[in-house]
Amino acid sequence: MKKNRLIALALCAVLLLSLTVSFAAAEEDVPTFRIIVSANVNTDDLNENEFLKDLAEQAGVRIEYECVYTDWDTRKSVLLTSGDLPDAFxxxxxxxxxxxxxNLPLFANLGELISEEATPNLYAALESDPTYRDACSDLDGNIYYLSDRMPFRPSTYASFLINKTWLDKLGLEVPETLEELEEVLIAFRDRDPNGNGEQDELPLYMNLSGDEAWSIAAFMGAFGCSGSITNYFALDGDTVVYQPLTENFKEFMTWIAHLREENLMPAELATVDDSQFNARLSNETPIVGMTTLWDKSPIGAAYQDEYIAIAPMAGPNGDRGVASNIAISAYDCVPKFVMSADCENKEALMRFIDLCFIPENGVQCFYGPIGTVLEETEDGLIMVDPPEGMTWNSWKYKYAVNGGWPVLGDETFEALFAEVPESDSAKLEMVAVNEPYQNTNTLPKLKFTPEETDELSIVQTDVDTYVTKKMTEWFANGGVEEEWDTYLQELHNMGVDTYVSIYQAAYDRQK
Structure with missing residues (x-):
């Protein structure tokens, strides 16, 4: 009996050893991929993300993530120069x-890996949404990267935010024109609306450069500029216009310099950095009368509700507009997933990516896992309130690469929600006042040839840097009228005509 028991134990040991060896062999057979992620500083280590682990298991792969939170441009440059790339980005x-x-030789042609059989969900996304296919296609028509279509996107960028509590205290109405705005700003400057007995109010506090979402460029529509999201380019019909060359821009900058001269904008804006800018917005006592932001998150939590979004104001000639964001908002048209040409077993990695295009998976790639960030209800998904001390803005990035993962946020995706997620609804509510005034004839995201990219690397840097420099100087010291002709000549000397012609050629290819 004892002998039989020993034999049985020995057999069990052999079986256990066999299973262990088989399991280890199976583990070794699982394709493993290294992916570098350009991540938000609020995003947790994706290697600990249980949802992504489950997704990888469904695809029969293992993913090792390297999340890069800072100094990505420097790191990226080294990688591209060396050619020693991860399996994917x-x-x-x-x-x-x-x-x-x-750098096309460094990257895989994903189009060769996409088919109805191998990647049914991604294939369906590209077939059902031609605009999304265009967003993912290079100039040669091939697909070397996947972009995304983001859900619940606003139709405009800019949001003018004004302290309504101050307006009410001073008996003032919401301004409808720039003339009325100036009267409001003077009252903010002189009549102590925050009630602390100090003349510490900053009537108008805005970045001097940057896109229309958070800079003085939001006022350009009041001066007949046709609307621009980035780079100050816009369209006049089908003609590309670089607005810093126009008389309208001259009039706009003259008005901005006037506001500074009247102390309606503080001199510090010429040198302030992002941390200092945000510190003013979140001061213990509210000191900013009006600003323009993407959302209210930089404003002190204790008094965010004092600020309301207002419509763009009419300028001296009755112009009243804001650039539409429709052309570039949902379809970001930039790479969100790129695979190295040296990646082994490309088909296996594409199985993983394909799963992201199932809407129920896509929402979790974009917002975070169901059961953590999202909650299932009878009516659909809702976003769970962030933990105490965390903003919506940081909460939506904690478990996901929000806005940085290849997904198709289309109507099917959005229909999974019982309500618009709080992280998006606040922005949508803010920009609703802009809709009657939006200019939809805005420049889309453009794609350039390698030759054009070479030229732009020189002329774009020179021209944009000079324009930003002059805007800052004119804000601080005035002199727009006196220096305008010299300024224009300098831009032409720098090659602004080449800059515009490259953008025109790129637009003509895509329109």
């Missing part, structure tokens, strides 16, 4: 269109 601004097209 994922993330917001992980690579630019030109960085991909300029």
């Amino acid at each position: 994922i993330g917001w601004n992980v690579l630019s269109n030109s960085e991909v097209s300029y």
Whole structure:
């Protein structure tokens, strides 16, 4: 009996050893991929993300993530120069269109890996949404990267935010024109609306440069500028216009310099950095009368509700507009997933990516896992309130690469929600006042040839840097009228005509 028991134990040991060896062999057979992620500083280590682990298991792969939170541009440059790439890249601004097209031999042609049989969900996404296919396609028509279509996007960027509590205290109405705005700003400057007995109010506090979402460029529509999201380019019909060359821009900057001269904008804006800017907005006592932001999150939590979004104001000639964001908002048209040409077993990695295009998976890639960030109800998904001390803005990034993962946030995706997620609804409510005034004839995201990219690397830097420099100087010291002709000549000497012609050629290819 004892002998039989020993034999049985020995057999069990052999079986256990066999299973262990088989399991280890199976583990070794699982394709493993290294992916570098350009991540938000609020995003947790994706290697600990249980949802992504489950997704990888469904695809029969293992993913090792390297999340890069800071100094990505420097790191990226080293990688591209060396050619020693990870298996793939994922993330917001992980690579630019030109960085991909300029280095095509380094990257896999994903179009060769996409089919109804191998990647049914991604294939269906590209077939059902031609605009999304265009967003993912290079100039040669091939697909070297996947972009995304983001859900619940606003139709405009800019949000003018004004302290309504101050208006009410001073008996003032919401301004409808720039003339009325100036009267409001003078009252903010002189009549102590925050009630602390000090003249510490900053009537108008805005960045001097940057896109229309958070800079003085939001006022350009009041001066007949046709609307621009980035780079100050806009369209007049089908003609590309670089607005810093126009008389309208001259009038706009003259008005901005006037506000500074009247102390309606503080001199510090010429030198302030992001941390100092945000510190003013979140001061213990509210000191900013009006600003423009993407959302209210930089404003002190204790008094965010004092600020309301207002419509763009009419300028001296009755112009009243704001640039539409429709052309570039949902379809970001930039790489969110790029695979190395040297990646082994490309088909296996594409199985993983394909699963992200199932809407129920896509919402979790974009917002975070169901059961953590999202909650299932009878009516659909809702976003769980962030933990105490965490903003919506940081909460939506904690478990996901929000806005940086290849997903299709279309109507099917959005229909999974019982309500618009709080992180998006606040912005949508803010920009609703802009809709009657939006200019939809805005320049889309453009794609450039390698030759054009080479030229832009010189002329764009020179021209944009000079324009920003002059805007800052004119804000601080005035002199727009006196220096305008010299300024224009300098821009032409720098090659602004080449700059415009490259953008015109790129637009003509895509329109």
